Amino acid sequence: MQGENPAFFLNQNFMKTVLIATDKPFAPVAIHKMGKIIRKAGYKMNLLEKYASKQELLYAIRDADAVIVRSDIVDAEVIGAAKNLKIVVRAGAGYDNVDLKAATEKGAVVMNEPDLVRIMSEKPGIKYMSDVAPDCKDEFAVKFEGRYFFTPKKAGAQTEEANLNAGLAAVEQIADFFEKGNCMYQVNG
Numbered sequence: 001m002q003g004e005n006p007a008f009f010l011n012q013n014f015m016k017t018v019l020i021a022t023d024k025p026f027a028p029v030a031i032h033k034m035g036k037i038i039r040k041a042g043y044k045m046n047l048l049e050k051y052a053s054k055q056e057l058l059y060a061i062r063d064a065d066a067v068i069v070r071s072d073i074v075d076a077e078v079i080g081a082a083k084n085l086k087i088v089v090r091a092g093a094g095y096d097n098v099d100l101k102a103a104t105e106k107g108a109v110v111m112n113e114p115d116l117v118r119i120m121s122e123k124p125g126i127k128y129m130s131d132v133a134p135d136c137k138d139e140f141a142v143k144f145e146g147r148y149f150f151t152p153k154k155a156g157a158q159t160e161e162a163n164l165n166a167g168l169a170a171v172e173q174i175a176d177f178f179e180k181g182n183c184m185y186q187v188n189g
Helices: 006-010 028-040 054-061 076-081 100-106 114-122 134-143 160-180
Strands: 017-022 044-049 066-069 087-090 109-112 148-150 155-157
Touching: 017 028, 017 054, 017 160, 028 044, 028 160, 044 054, 054 076, 066 160, 076 100, 087 160, 100 109, 109 160
Parallel strands: 017 044, 017 066, 066 087, 087 109
Antiparallel strands: 148 155
């Protein structure tokens, strides 16, 4: 019976809502291009940027089918507030800001950037750039001045291009998930 196939529900033509929720906004060009992809797929885009409180996120996520975040905390309370949530995509390095257990219990897929997932799976000992070359921080900073930053744990992209690529990868993962059931970059469950 069609109703028992999970892919059947993913491919239904009713409008899905994609929430882009980020305290650290994407570049305007990224939001514009992400919005074009979301609308072309027939989804609705909601945007929550530079929010001042967790309550704003809890309110914004309530009807979302999908959410894209950067470093924002997606804990059990946030996941619980999202009655329709099917997928969370972390656009950036790592996914320790997403409660994988709560997402799995809700039946929501959590995905991370494809290149980062591939690199980390191929080299499981490497979690951060500082693991590769902890003594080369200054040399790295000079080579990529203005484009990257270092924290005690990781290096991250600060270019508009990297910001755009992370956002586009996130919306493409959501479209592939809803249209094809693609969970290739899933990090939970």
